[in-house]
Amino acid sequence: MWLMRQAGRYLPEYRRLRERYSLLDLCRQPELAAEVTLQPLRRFPLDAAIIFADILWPLGALGIQVTFASGEGPVIAEPLRTPGQIDRLPAEPDEAAFQVTGEAIRIVRRELPSSVAVIGFAGAPFTLASYLIEGGSSRTYLATKRFLLEHRSAWECLLDRLCDLTVRYLHMQVAAGADAVQLFDSWAGALAPDLYRTAVLPWTRRIVHAVQMLGVPVIVFSTGTAGFLDLVAETGADVIGVDWRIDLDRAWQLIGARAIQGNLDPAWLLAPREELRAAVRRVLERAGGRPGHIFNLGHGVLPETSPDAVATLVAEVQTWSGRRSVA
């Protein structure tokens, strides 16, 4: 069990740190990134820590400037909207730009007992490309789809570049001590199955294989993909992360014999405690004691969440798992 965005704004100790440091500071200083990564582990008996970094951070290695408007998420000053802009990206990524994440992983790996996994992470190519083209997040991903439909070869060229960048970034994380890696394809659910299959899947698969070559398992997480989880499984990921829009038993029907991570709606953490507990049990019951279930939320912990609610959730998962292994 671990929770997406388990390090973040819902924790008072994170907010205290943010009073003194900007998000950019946290990304730039390995000691700070490690500290933020470790904060939830001091509170909750989680099985894994995920390294704290912004999903767009590695794009700096391609000379792309990312800023963080307060409360609006990352913003890219000059969105990529023409094939020419892609041609002008530097031929070689500047790997020095992301060494800080490796250094943070080394600190975290040193601090944690070996029973706790350290998870590295990166954005999957579609999600990275969508930020690059939209200039930020989006409701419709229309600029991204338009680019992909109008300039297919430039799109493929962009995904090649992002793929290359991401493989280097993740290999560096593994070398630094990451025990597993999660690829976030948070916005893949904007696509129809046909487009996902032809314009996204081959590149995500390439990254998955490149990480697995190092003997490290890969989790591919996406949202809104309940209609084509079988295609997500075709990435070859060891674990498929699913959101809450599908029951786990049905998700397993689609992906076959493979581990699943998920899938409680993070909004349940705002519910009365007894109902939160019941919702946790429903997820675990649908997992039906399959060995390949990593309990997680269906997306990140919401900033409005109380740390007490997270404690309730973690305890409930542990109680239930304990009860099962005794039975």
Added chain:
Amino acid sequence: MWLMRQAGRYLPEYRRLRERYSLLDLCRQPELAAEVTLQPLRRFPLDAAIIFADILWPLGALGIQVTFASGEGPVIAEPLRTPGQIDRLPAEPDEAAFQVTGEAIRIVRRELPSSVAVIGFAGAPFTLASYLIEGGSSRTYLATKRFLLEHRSAWECLLDRLCDLTVRYLHMQVAAGADAVQLFDSWAGALAPDLYRTAVLPWTRRIVHAVQMLGVPVIVFSTGTAGFLDLVAETGADVIGVDWRIDLDRAWQLIGARAIQGNLDPAWLLAPREELRAAVRRVLERAGGRPGHIFNLGHGVLPETSPDAVATLVAEVQTWSGRRSVA
């Protein structure tokens, strides 16, 4: 075949009308609503017209003020955030507030040949409630989920009220000449299957049955529900409208022997023409000539769309259907 939001901003004749009249004017004056409804029928040989009205328009009958901020969609000045606000809604809706939609339907029914269906419409209870609670549209629907999780009986009370209002609104539309009715549950995909089943489905089903009692078929449309289309089918709707996030053959596996409406991603209308045609054919091939397929987009026509692209799409559907019936 018809297209969601076939009347709207992508049409120059609509934009010309909007230079002289506000969106509120179009909702308030039946001649204008009818004119907007008829505009796409003058350009394209569609099989149905859907009456032009704002999804939140009927809420005026509960004394709820809706304004339209330019480019931001509808805004509700005083969002419902407490059970007390729901208690204070008027006991009886003021049906006079929505007679204008009936008058518009009468005009449209008179103007169109009987071979063209007139479709009435209303928001489904979850989607209406989400606008009421969020105050507008949302990415996370967090206020709505929080209300529903914290104040379950007030939530049910709100859905009862919206249900009653919507049944009156749709009965009025049927009396005015609507040949079918579409319920838009556009945001139901924010929910997990369990919550949809217990907190939404019973109310949507009640509306579906109330309209079917008048001998009029009902389409229930939602997005992001690929993981639980079988539950959407449990509304009892005659036709299930699906978005593009699932292939139609798989959608049929989930809903069984029932008609489907959909499901081309509206973004395809921005693609080069030959690729648009190929995408249309892929949808029709997946429908596999089943008698119960209404061709439509997976959501509304985007404002960025060229009317020529819509003409291409309509012609392709007609050609392919013609070819099939000859074969």
